[in-house]
Amino acid sequence: MTATVESAPYTVEEVCEHFDPVMGLEVHVELNTATKMFCGCANRFGAEPNTNVCPVCLGLPGSLPRVNGTAVESAIKIGLALNCQVRERSGFARKNYFYPDMPKNFQISQYEDPIVFDGHLDVPLDDGSTWRVEIERAHMEEDTGKSLHIGGATGRIHGADHSLLDYNRSGVPLIEIVTKPIIGAGVRAPEVARAYVTALRDVLRGLGVSDVRMDQGSMRCDANVSLMPKGTSTFGTRTETKNVNSLRSVERAVRYEMGRHAGVLLSGGSIRQETRHFDEQSGTTSPGRPKETFADYRFFPEPDLPPLEPSRDWVETLRAGLPERPWERRARIQTEWGLSDEELRDLVNADALDLVADTVDAGAPPESARSWWVSYLTQQANAAGVTLPELAITPAQVARVVALVAEGTLTNKLARQVVDGVLAGEGEPDDVVAGRGLAVVSDESALTAAVDEALAAQPDIAEKIRAGKTKAAGAIVGAVMKATRGQADAARVQELVLERCR
Amino acid sequence: MSDITRDDVAHLARLARLAVSDAELDVFSGQIDAIVDTVSKVGEIPDDVPPTAQVVPQTNVLRPDETEPSLPRDVALAGAPAAEEGRFRVPRILGEEL
Numbered sequence: 001m002t003a004t005v006e007s008a009p010y011t012v013e014e015v016c017e018h019f020d021p022v023m024g025l026e027v028h029v030e031l032n033t034a035t036k037m038f039c040g041c042a043n044r045f046g047a048e049p050n051t052n053v054c055p056v057c058l059g060l061p062g063s064l065p066r067v068n069g070t071a072v073e074s075a076i077k078i079g080l081a082l083n084c085q086v087r088e089r090s091g092f093a094r095k096n097y098f099y100p101d102m103p104k105n106f107q108i109s110q111y112e113d114p115i116v117f118d119g120h121l122d123v124p125l126d127d128g129s130t131w132r133v134e135i136e137r138a139h140m141e142e143d144t145g146k147s148l149h150i151g152g153a154t155g156r157i158h159g160a161d162h163s164l165l166d167y168n169r170s171g172v173p174l175i176e177i178v179t180k181p182i183i184g185a186g187v188r189a190p191e192v193a194r195a196y197v198t199a200l201r202d203v204l205r206g207l208g209v210s211d212v213r214m215d216q217g218s219m220r221c222d223a224n225v226s227l228m229p230k231g232t233s234t235f236g237t238r239t240e241t242k243n244v245n246s247l248r249s250v251e252r253a254v255r256y257e258m259g260r261h262a263g264v265l266l267s268g269g270s271i272r273q274e275t276r277h278f279d280e281q282s283g284t285t286s287p288g289r290p291k292e293t294f295a296d297y298r299f300f301p302e303p304d305l306p307p308l309e310p311s312r313d314w315v316e317t318l319r320a321g322l323p324e325r326p327w328e329r330r331a332r333i334q335t336e337w338g339l340s341d342e343e344l345r346d347l348v349n350a351d352a353l354d355l356v357a358d359t360v361d362a363g364a365p366p367e368s369a370r371s372w373w374v375s376y377l378t379q380q381a382n383a384a385g386v387t388l389p390e391l392a393i394t395p396a397q398v399a400r401v402v403a404l405v406a407e408g409t410l411t412n413k414l415a416r417q418v419v420d421g422v423l424a425g426e427g428e429p430d431d432v433v434a435g436r437g438l439a440v441v442s443d444e445s446a447l448t449a450a451v452d453e454a455l456a457a458q459p460d461i462a463e464k465i466r467a468g469k470t471k472a473a474g475a476i477v478g479a480v481m482k483a484t485r486g487q488a489d490a491a492r493v494q495e496l497v498l499e500r501c502r
Numbered sequence: 503m504s505d506i507t508r509d510d511v512a513h514l515a516r517l518a519r520l521a522v523s524d525a526e527l528d529v530f531s532g533q534i535d536a537i538v539d540t541v542s543k544v545g546e547i548p549d550d551v552p553p554t555a556q557v558v559p560q561t562n563v564l565r566p567d568e569t570e571p572s573l574p575r576d577v578a579l580a581g582a583p584a585a586e587e588g589r590f591r592v593p594r595i596l597g598e599e600l
Binding site for chain 1: 517553558560561562567570571579588590
């Protein structure tokens with residue numbers, strides 16, 4: 001079924017002439033722990049269906065959950081990075097609902113006492129200003145299995161004749177991060193939403209607790225949007241848009257819902273509180289599964305899991321180990337390397353910042369390190385259809401190539417061949433230099449012999465040079481470079497040619 | 503005194519995905535009413551007693567993040583009424599999404 005395309009009749013500017021938007025963003029992040037939240041099954045994306053399952057994550061009778069300590073640690077780290085307080089005593093709760101993606105018929109989550117609460121994130125906006133997003137809470141829960149609906153044209157449930165369930169994802173540790181209502185952003189609401197999710201992704205990546213791949217579902221955003229008439233302070237009815245799978249979609253989904261709400265409200269209608277489904281293709285939303293109301297989840301304390309009381313020492317140790325915030329690090333790097341805003345943005349957009357930084361840490365000057373990653377290596381990545389971080393060369397290897405050029409062993413041209421060799425799996429840069437015989441020919445007697453040979457082969461040109469037409473030397477230099485397979489230093493060859501013709 | 507109505511029972515039955523006949527609604531509403539009344543005795547406990555969900559005085563029972571063997575897939579699927587393509591096959595989910 002194709003989603004009914006409703007046009008959003010109002011632009012954000014028009015919406016904000018009448019209303020103030022209110023947003024609440026819920027971001028689910030799958031942790032990259034080795035195992036699931038409550039059992040020792042591997043937490044791995046892309047495995048064969050139902051190969052990482054056990055009695056616990058299949059919800060078989062008699063099985064008992066056991067909490068993954070690393071997942072708790074990651075949850076605390078996330079809370080600290082978001083300036084949250086860590087609850088002294090927190091526990092798990094059962095959220096009851098019947099749906100085949102949860103074989104137990106309840107999801108273990110947290111309810112009244114989430115592990116971390118009351119924080120904020122100062123989010124950098126496009127114009128360089130900062131927007132503070134208040135964080136309500138972040139809590140631990142488990143992900144659901146994956147359903148495949150058979151018989152429906154689009155894979156959604158409507159029209160499906162039956163569903164197939166893969167429980168590999170069932171029980172994967174999930175952290176849900178919930179903002180307080182974001183009020184006052186006005187026309188910038190869609191941008192603030194995107195900027196928040198971007199900043200959150202960067203923070204989580206910096207913490208190393210999740211792959212944060214929106215395209216693979218390891219980070220997912222639900223956007224709650226409502227409008228309140230200008231000058232009032234009572235929130236309007238909200239809708240919750242799911243399936244927002246990219247940063248750009250976060251912005252589009254909020255913009256679309258703002259326009260749609262305004263259209264309904266200004267024509268005298270009312271907004272129905274519902275879950276809506278975002279369609280990436282059309283940029284629109286359509287009504288989704290009618291949700292159980294909150295009371296219907298009948299939350300109650302999970303009797304099988306004792307409470308958590310993170311010690312102050314543990315929390316302070318984790319706090320001391322927090323990395324620098326990504327944008328603070330970027331600002332520092334920009335100053336240290338003397339980059340323009342545009343150069344920095346290009347590095348960030350190409351996912352090259354960490355690679356360049358690591359290359360610099362491995363001893364390369366910032367300018368050379370940056371130049372390799374943004375030009376030649378970017379071309380190679382594009383040609384191979386992979387991202388820069390996926391390229392089969394490490395920052396340390398790039399730094400070694402830079403060093404070989406700096407010490408005169410390689411020309412830039414040879415250096416590119418060495419990089420090609422590393423990418424082709426021929427080993428470390430030094431192995432490629434040896435294996436392909438790529439070092440610059442710096443043996444003066446060998447070079448002189450090559451020059452003499454070239455002069456002898458082209459006596460008429462040699463004569464011109466001797467007659468003072470030094471420009472003619474280029475042809476001899478070219479011949480020598482060809483004879484040495486480009487491995488000579490052209491400037492030195494030029495000098496030798498002139499010396500030999502003196 | 504609680505007051506469980508037929509509508510409450512119908513709602514609960516829907517949440518539990520159970521088909522309940524009209525006659526059963528009457529029977530169950532009476533029975534559930536009695537159960538809720540009994541449970542509501544908990545309300546007689548003084549307010550200064552904290553809610554208790556755990557009787558074992560343990561905290562921070564954590565497992566190291568180390569993988570343990572999963573079930574072989576055929577074993578995992580063995581108890582399923584139906585399986586297809588290595589997955590559990592379930593009936594169409596009715597009326598859940600339009």
